[in-house]
Amino acid sequence: MNDYLETNLPDVYACGDCAEIRAKEPGGRNRIEQLWYTARMQGEALARIICGERVPYDRGIWFNSAKFFDLEYQTYGQVSPQPGDDEDSFYWEHPDRKHALRIAYRKPGMQVIGFNAIGIRLRHRVCERWIREGRTLDEVIRHLPEANFDPEFYQRFEAEVARQYAASRHAVSEAAAV
Numbered sequence: 001m002n003d004y005l006e007t008n009l010p011d012v013y014a015c016g017d018c019a020e021i022r023a024k025e026p027g028g029r030n031r032i033e034q035l036w037y038t039a040r041m042q043g044e045a046l047a048r049i050i051c052g053e054r055v056p057y058d059r060g061i062w063f064n065s066a067k068f069f070d071l072e073y074q075t076y077g078q079v080s081p082q083p084g085d086d087e088d089s090f091y092w093e094h095p096d097r098k099h100a101l102r103i104a105y106r107k108p109g110m111q112v113i114g115f116n117a118i119g120i121r122l123r124h125r126v127c128e129r130w131i132r133e134g135r136t137l138d139e140v141i142r143h144l145p146e147a148n149f150d151p152e153f154y155q156r157f158e159a160e161v162a163r164q165y166a167a168s169r170h171a172v173s174e175a176a177a178v
């Protein structure tokens with residue numbers, strides 16, 4: 001099928017696990033996106049298309065999310081294993097080593113470019129919007145509770161994350177003042 005989720009048969013569409021989006025460029029790789037989120041996004045795109053609004057399905061900013069037994073992770077945007085010269089990241093980890101958060105940003109303006117979360121559920125739509133809008137690390141840390149969608153009564157870690165972030169900023173400004 002194509003970016004409009006149309007198959008080779010008229011009025012027959014595909015989305016979700018059963019769908020394979022054909023590469024546009026010759027020799028390009030077809031896309032199979034077997035994720036819950038992409039299934040929902042394709043369903044939403046298809047609803048618009050069959051209602052007459054012919055806009056292509058767009059996965060948007062890269063993301064993935066999974067659960068392995070009781071360990072959950074999400075990744076949104078770009079978190080490079082080897083950050084480039086203009087990239088850096090803020091990292092927080094709980095002493096139990098089951099909860100961790102890395103937020104990658106571009107160094108000049110500290111615009112956030114990616115998130116890796118383990119053991120904390122972060123909302124896809126909120127993180128994607130923050131990346132798209134070029135929100136700074138300061139803003140993201142301040143508004144972190146807005147991104148959380150852990151179930152009720154789960155332990156929350158935003159305050160600890162913010163404390164560590166504030167301490168790291170303080171250390172940076174102290175070093176700059178020396």
Ligand SMILES: Cc1cc2nc3c(=O)[nH]c(=O)nc-3n(C[C@H](O)[C@H](O)[C@H](O)COP(=O)(O)OP(=O)(O)OC[C@H]3O[C@@H](n4cnc5c(N)ncnc54)[C@H](O)[C@@H]3O)c2cc1C
Nearest residue numbers: 015016017018033034035036037038039040065066067068
């Ligand atoms: C074990 C496992 C773990 C996963 N973990 C993750 C994860 O951590 N994160 C993530 O994002 N994604 C995960 N996924 C993938 C995610 O569940 C799927 O990508 C998503 O559910 C696909 O949605 P879908 O609507 O295309 O298909 P489905 O959710 O499979 O829905 C298809 C529906 O069609 C029904 N059906 C089948 N045949 C017929 C028929 N002939 N007539 C009527 N109904 C029919 C089925 O019963 C089913 O309800 C996981 C999948 C599995 C199997």
